[in-house]
Amino acid sequence: MSDYGIEVLWVLIIASLGLSAVALVFSISHRRHIPVAASTAGEDVISEAARTVLREFEKNGHSADAALITWSPDTLRKILAEDLPETQVIVVSNREPYIHNVNDDGVELLVPASGLVSALEPITRACAGTWIAYGGGTADRLTVDENDRVEVPPGNPSYTLRRVWLTEEEYQAYYLGFANEGLWPLCHIAFTRPIFRASDWEAYEAVNRKFADTVVAEARNEQPIVLVQDYHFALLPRMIRERLPEAIVITFWHIPWPNSEVYSICPWRERILEGLLGSSIIGFHTQFHANNFTESVDRFLESRIERADAAISYGGQTTLVHAYPISIEWPAELLARLPAVEECRARVRDRFGLPANVKLCVGVERLDYTKGILDRFHALDELFTRYPEWVGKVVFLQVAAPSRGSLPAYQQLHDECLRYAEELNQRYGTNDYSPLLMVAEHHSQEQVYEIYRAADICMVTSLHDGMNLVAKEFVAARDDEQGVLLLSTFAGASRELLEALIVNPYDTAMTSEALLQALTMTPEEQRERMRPMREMVRDNNVYRWAGSMLLDAARLRKRGDLDRVTGNGERPSNNNVISMFERTRKAVS
Numbered sequence: 049m050s051d052y053g054i055e056v057l058w059v060l061i062i063a064s065l066g067l068s069a070v071a072l073v074f075s076i077s078h079r080r081h082i083p084v085a086a087s088t089a090g091e092d093v094i095s096e097a098a099r100t101v102l103r104e105f106e107k108n109g110h111s112a113d114a115a116l117i118t119w120s121p122d123t124l125r126k127i128l129a130e131d132l133p134e135t136q137v138i139v140v141s142n143r144e145p146y147i148h149n150v151n152d153d154g155v156e157l158l159v160p161a162s163g164l165v166s167a168l169e170p171i172t173r174a175c176a177g178t179w180i181a182y183g184g185g186t187a188d189r190l191t192v193d194e195n196d197r198v199e200v201p202p203g204n205p206s207y208t209l210r211r212v213w214l215t216e217e218e219y220q221a222y223y224l225g226f227a228n229e230g231l232w233p234l235c236h237i238a239f240t241r242p243i244f245r246a247s248d249w250e251a252y253e254a255v256n257r258k259f260a261d262t263v264v265a266e267a268r269n270e271q272p273i274v275l276v277q278d279y280h281f282a283l284l285p286r287m288i289r290e291r292l293p294e295a296i297v298i299t300f301w302h303i304p305w306p307n308s309e310v311y312s313i314c315p316w317r318e319r320i321l322e323g324l325l326g327s328s329i330i331g332f333h334t335q336f337h338a339n340n341f342t343e344s345v346d347r348f349l350e351s352r353i354e355r356a357d358a359a360i361s362y363g364g365q366t367t368l369v370h371a372y373p374i375s376i377e378w379p380a381e382l383l384a385r386l387p388a389v390e391e392c393r394a395r396v397r398d399r400f401g402l403p404a405n406v407k408l409c410v411g412v413e414r415l416d417y418t419k420g421i422l423d424r425f426h427a428l429d430e431l432f433t434r435y436p437e438w439v440g441k442v443v444f445l446q447v448a449a450p451s452r453g454s455l456p457a458y459q460q461l462h463d464e465c466l467r468y469a470e471e472l473n474q475r476y477g478t479n480d481y482s483p484l485l486m487v488a489e490h491h492s493q494e495q496v497y498e499i500y501r502a503a504d505i506c507m508v509t510s511l512h513d514g515m516n517l518v519a520k521e522f523v524a525a526r527d528d529e530q531g532v533l534l535l536s537t538f539a540g541a542s543r544e545l546l547e548a549l550i551v552n553p554y555d556t557a558m559t560s561e562a563l564l565q566a567l568t569m570t571p572e573e574q575r576e577r578m579r580p581m582r583e584m585v586r587d588n589n590v591y592r593w594a595g596s597m598l599l600d601a602a603r604l605r606k607r608g609d610l611d612r613v614t615g616n617g618e619r620p621s622n623n624n625v626i627s628m629f630e631r632t633r634k635a636v637s
């Protein structure tokens with residue numbers, strides 16, 4: 049071929065490669081941009097294309113490209129109807145989604161300040177499930193039927209809340225003691241020493257057993273899916289497995305899991321791991337915490353760990369260990385009930401007596417030492433020291449729901465926060481200006497969203513946090529695409545909300561500089577940051593979180609059923625996870 053011929057050939061090759069690349073990019077971008085608006089109520093179907101991907105996911109045992117699906121309550125209902133027909137969903141948590149309390153006018157309803165509740169509530173509604181939880185309200189016993197059940201949400205019931213009663217001694221030792229003075233500080237790096245008492249451990253075990261009895265009593269057949277929530281129930285998965293061998297038990301650990309060195313100080317470390325390994329699946333917010341868990345098992349139990357499959361075999365049963373980042377409802381139902389941002393700003397400023405021209409910075413959480421509340425007060429102090437021109441121009445509103453208030457560590461935090469707020473107000477305040485408002489009261493979700501919408505800046509400065517849903521709620525509340533999020537690098541949310549101003553709350557100088565950056569950020573930059581964060585929360589909403597776990601559960605169940613049909617099931621039927629795991633191994637070898 050002549051030189052000219054070769055040149056022409058090269059041009060043709062390059063042009064055809066270019067065209068293929070353009071076609072590929074075009075097809076991918078079309079596949080990925082399924083507009084949320086396309087999901088009108090009731091029509092939020094999984095498309096055929098998406099189904100094909102899900103089938104592939106089942107075949108290969110890998111995560112589906114779930115971004116193809118618009119995740120909504122309908123998606124969950126469809127997964128349940130088509131992939132897990134007739135399956136009862138049972139949620140177990142310590143905290144109940146609705147608390148009834150006696151007040152002067154009769155009975156009042158309280159929705160607790162809890163990330164767990166805000167995530168699980170829309171899911172349980174969508175699945176019409178049964179939620180088993182501790183009945184801690186003063187009017188809880190007055191509002192249940194003879195089986196300790198109450199239909200919720202009040203006024204528009206869609207699922208059953210089954211309350212479990214604890215004695216005062218059980219509550220003290222299991223909840224305040226082992227869960228919150230032992231496991232909570234053990235799992236969070238916040239430098240609060242865990243306290244372990246044998247009597248608390250005994251109560252913890254007894255209460256886990258009480259909940260296991262309730263799960264068995266509520267199960268309508270042998271094969272429910274049980275969603276066990278959080279560190280209050282580390283022993284429950286194995287207890288359920290022993291009594292309902294065909295149940296699929298999915299345990300979600302809502303807080304971090306420490307490294308194995310830290311974990312080793314727990315006197316009952318083996319028992320906790322054994323209990324959790326009764327689960328079919330254990331979920332964490334981040335891969336990092338899932339890895340820490342696997343390391344702890346590796347160090348303290350005789351087990352077989354298949355890292356490539358994210359699976360642990362222990363005592364003849366296999367558990368999958370996965371990261372499922374939790375999220376929130378999208379769109380948040382209550383947003384529809386709230387007025388425009390301007391009106392929210394006016395209302396909040398009026399309610400807290402704020403001058404109209406100050407920048408409003410907010411913090412919203414339970415009053416907990418892991419949240420870095422004092423650290424953000426330090427950052428405000430530092431801002432005023434470095435940039436005194438900001439005194440008088442910014443107000444920090446800290447809303448802190450009382451939590452675990454009878455424990456000394458929490459009382460101490462409460463007192464320190466009030467003391468520091470008073471000190472800052474004396475130092476920088478005037479007769480009609482207080483730079484720091486500390487409101488240690490419970491606020492309803494509606495009030496909280498109003499505050500988010502009124503704020504110029506939201507500070508999430510956790511010293512350590514599994515996910516932190518306040519960060520996601522703030523983003524969801526800002527349909528005006530304004531507002532700046534300051535987010536701790538030690539919160540799981542910082543792995544997803546990359547456009548936030550990421551800070552190390554231990555670094556006061558850095559946090560105060562980020563605060564300055566937020567105070568002076570242009571509306572255009574706020575929009576540029578807020579928009580992708582909203583897309584992230586929209587596409588990775590709580591229905592996707594639950595849907596991914598349900599799809600994994602469906603896959604386990606189908607493999608187990610298949611084994612029974614094909615005679616591969618020499619093992620008892622509860623070992624459906626093992627057979628799947630071993631088939632993968634056979635295929636590989």
Ligand code: F6P
Pocket residue numbers: 142143161162163164165278302303451452
């Ligand atoms: O962060 C762990 C967690 O269980 C959350 O899931 C929940 O929001 C919070 O603690 C609630 O704590 P409590 O039920 O003790 O008030």
